[in-house]
Amino acid sequence: MIKAELTVKSNRQIADRTWEMILETPSGMTDDFRPGQFINIRIDGLYLRRPISICDWSDDTVTIVYKTVGRGTEAMSRIEAGAKIDVLLPLGNGYNTEAENVGERPVLIGGGAGVPLMYCLCRRLVSEGVVPAVVLGFRTAGEMFYIERFREMNIEVAVATEDGSYGVKGFVTDVMSDPGYTSFFACGPEGMLRAVDRAAKADIPGWFSFEERMGCGFGACMGCSCETKYGSKRICKDGPVLERGEIIW
Amino acid sequence: MVDMKISLCGVQLDNPVIPASGTFGYGREFAELYDINMLGTFSFKGTTGKRRFGNPTPRIAECREGLINSVGLQNPGVDSVIGEELPALAKVFSKPVMANVSGFSIEEYVSVALKLAAQKQVGWIELNISCPNVHNGGMVFGTDPKQAAEVVGAVRKALDSQKASGGSRPLIVKLSPNVTDLAEIAFACEDAGADGLTLINTLQGMRIDLKTGRPVIANRIGGFSGPAVMPVALRMVYQVYERVRIPIIGCGGVSSAEDVLEMMLAGATAVQVGSANLVNPYACRDIIEALPETMKKYGIETLSDITGGAH
Numbered sequence: 153m154i155k156a157e158l159t160v161k162s163n164r165q166i167a168d169r170t171w172e173m174i175l176e177t178p179s180g181m182t183d184d185f186r187p188g189q190f191i192n193i194r195i196d197g198l199y200l201r202r203p204i205s206i207c208d209w210s211d212d213t214v215t216i217v218y219k220t221v222g223r224g225t226e227a228m229s230r231i232e233a234g235a236k237i238d239v240l241l242p243l244g245n246g247y248n249t250e251a252e253n254v255g256e257r258p259v260l261i262g263g264g265a266g267v268p269l270m271y272c273l274c275r276r277l278v279s280e281g282v283v284p285a286v287v288l289g290f291r292t293a294g295e296m297f298y299i300e301r302f303r304e305m306n307i308e309v310a311v312a313t314e315d316g317s318y319g320v321k322g323f324v325t326d327v328m329s330d331p332g333y334t335s336f337f338a339c340g341p342e343g344m345l346r347a348v349d350r351a352a353k354a355d356i357p358g359w360f361s362f363e364e365r366m367g368c369g370f371g372a373c374m375g376c377s378c379e380t381k382y383g384s385k386r387i388c389k390d391g392p393v394l395e396r397g398e399i400i401w
Numbered sequence: 402m403v404d405m406k407i408s409l410c411g412v413q414l415d416n417p418v419i420p421a422s423g424t425f426g427y428g429r430e431f432a433e434l435y436d437i438n439m440l441g442t443f444s445f446k447g448t449t450g451k452r453r454f455g456n457p458t459p460r461i462a463e464c465r466e467g468l469i470n471s472v473g474l475q476n477p478g479v480d481s482v483i484g485e486e487l488p489a490l491a492k493v494f495s496k497p498v499m500a501n502v503s504g505f506s507i508e509e510y511v512s513v514a515l516k517l518a519a520q521k522q523v524g525w526i527e528l529n530i531s532c533p534n535v536h537n538g539g540m541v542f543g544t545d546p547k548q549a550a551e552v553v554g555a556v557r558k559a560l561d562s563q564k565a566s567g568g569s570r571p572l573i574v575k576l577s578p579n580v581t582d583l584a585e586i587a588f589a590c591e592d593a594g595a596d597g598l599t600l601i602n603t604l605q606g607m608r609i610d611l612k613t614g615r616p617v618i619a620n621r622i623g624g625f626s627g628p629a630v631m632p633v634a635l636r637m638v639y640q641v642y643e644r645v646r647i648p649i650i651g652c653g654g655v656s657s658a659e660d661v662l663e664m665m666l667a668g669a670t671a672v673q674v675g676s677a678n679l680v681n682p683y684a685c686r687d688i689i690e691a692l693p694e695t696m697k698k699y700g701i702e703t704l705s706d707i708t709g710g711a712h
């Protein structure tokens with residue numbers, strides 16, 4: 153983990169209530185980033201930092217995509233290019249795509265604010281020669297983003313919207329019907345993760361990325377703990393990615 | 402050269418800055434970031450007889466200039482702390498550490514304190530009789546002078562019985578601000594044999610989520626800390642200083658070198674820094690580095706001289 157002052161390169165709205173912020177990083181900083189890791193952002197006037205997943209990175213930038221849901225994320229949307237922000241990064245364990253046996257046809261399932269993480273993971277898998285299927289869920293068509301970016305990688309993307317304004321009306325589980333999936337990765341609201349666990353075949357491996365309210369984001373306060381089958385884990389440090397078999401729903 | 406050394410219950414510290422229990426784990430996460438040997442010492446996570454998972458989540462709520470937590474003393478239990486955490490700590494920290502002890506009965510306080518006091522690395526026992534986040538324990542002992550005296554007296558006696566074998570340590574008692582007359586409880590602790598006091602633990606507080614209409618914290622009520630509570634902590638240190646002769650560790654909202662000076666002027670011998678570590682993992686390093694300049698600015702040469710200066 154590093155504490156850094158990064159310059160905001162751009163911060164723009166990409167869909168209803170959804171913003172993309174690109175930060176400039178010094179060379180070498182992003183070398184060891186992993187999909188599933190996050191950054192913790194200090195916002196003027198607020199005491200606790202706000203955790204946001206890493207969505208993409210290059211040699212000299214890191215990208216995050218966030219939904220405006222409260223004071224912190226609304227304040228973030230008002231930050232202008234050129235401003236400096238105080239961040240801790242990278243945090244959390246992330247997905248270790250090389251070490252895990254994802255098989256030939258992993259499916260990536262993202263709901264709302266969980267979509268950016270799936271974009272990150274998709275890029276990593278494609279660069280490793282794996283072609284995942286992608287299933288995305290949004291509340292409504294106006295909040296959709298990044299669909300084209302997935303398709304540019306020649307990825308098959310199935311979309312569900314809760315109000316049926318685009319794709320299939322319903323939830324991600326309504327469009328993850330392929331019996332040939334060899335593994336899955338999911339990020340989104342906890343209710344969605346639970347539904348995915350139930351919908352996925354019992355004998356394939358899966359990984360979930362969890363959210364929890366955080367005091368520190370780097371393992372010091374025990375604010376974010378959850379009980380797993382292998383003892384208690386801190387979502388911020390031992391997670392946010394947990395393996396299907398260890399989760400107590 | 403300014404002099405930042407202080408003496409805490411007979412043990413010398415290079416400076417008065419001490420990360421507070423529950424915000425510094427067992428030191429590991431911070432040792433990866435900076436050399437924690439620069440600290441005066443640190444107080445490790447509240448440790449109980451058995452492993453505890455703590456309270457359900459959410460356990461954290463944002464507040465203006467602070468936070469509410471209801472972690473509920475999550476810790477691996479005293480035997481794991483001795484078997485795993487302390488040996489790991491020995492690799493990165495060569496100073497005596499402050500052992501924060503919690504319990505749900507007098508017997509538990511005594512047995513955990515004795516086990517930890519027998520460890521070479523432990524410099525002080527900090528008896529936490531002030532945790533607001535566990536039922537029937539912790540704070541119950543810290544909100545009544547009689548019960549406080551009883552648990553402090555029992556631990557004192559047990560520690561004294563280990564003097565010959567080297568298993569005794571100075572006994573610091575950490576008190577709760579959630580009382581009407583803190584000075585009275587402080588006095589009762591001194592009378593029962595405490596060698597020092599830490600003031601204060603968190604204030605009880607809560608937040609309600611407007612979207613759900615429900616408390617943010619699963620436990621509903623938690624402990625409030627951070628810069629917002631510093632005026633309360635300062636006032637309590639100031640008042641208790643007039644009632645007791647044992648040293649006081651000031652704690653509550655401290656986030657800068659200026660705050661350290663203010664706490665000491667109120668009557669603190671040393672200062673603990675809690676919440677600040679969570680939002681700035683380098684907070685204690687930054688404070689220690691800023692202290693010499695800040696002392697010069699206010700014409701202070703020997704830091705220990707200013708303790709109680711505001712009286």
Ligand SMILES: Cc1cc2nc3c(=O)[nH]c(=O)nc-3n(C[C@H](O)[C@H](O)[C@H](O)COP(=O)(O)OP(=O)(O)OC[C@H]3O[C@@H](n4cnc5c(N)ncnc54)[C@H](O)[C@@H]3O)c2cc1C
Pocket residue numbers: 190200201202203204205206217218219220221222223224225226265266268269362363364365366392462463
């Ligand atoms: C590991 C991780 C990765 C995340 N990645 C993303 C992402 O890529 N994009 C995105 O839009 N959101 C993401 N979130 C959720 C994001 O952190 C919250 O939406 C944000 O903290 C809300 O802050 P606020 O001040 O706008 O809302 P408020 O409701 O005003 O926040 C109040 C407090 O609650 C906390 N909080 C509120 N909602 C959440 C939540 N869902 N998870 C954790 N803490 C919360 C805040 O951090 C703050 O301390 C992630 C959360 C975690 C834990």
Ligand SMILES: Cc1cc2nc3c(=O)[nH]c(=O)nc-3n(C[C@H](O)[C@H](O)[C@H](O)COP(=O)(O)O)c2cc1C
Pocket residue numbers: 367373374375421422423424446447448470472474501529532575601602603625626627628630652653654655673674675676677
């Ligand atoms: C997340 C968290 C966990 C805490 N855990 C403990 C604990 O285990 N034992 C204890 O004596 N105090 C505990 N405290 C209280 C702090 O040590 C300190 O007394 C309090 O937070 C006030 O100081 P601050 O305003 O600098 O944070 C905890 C505080 C926080 C924020």
Ligand code: FES
Pocket residue numbers: 365366367368369370371372373374375376377386387388389
């Ligand atoms: S948020 Fe502090 S330990 Fe996870």
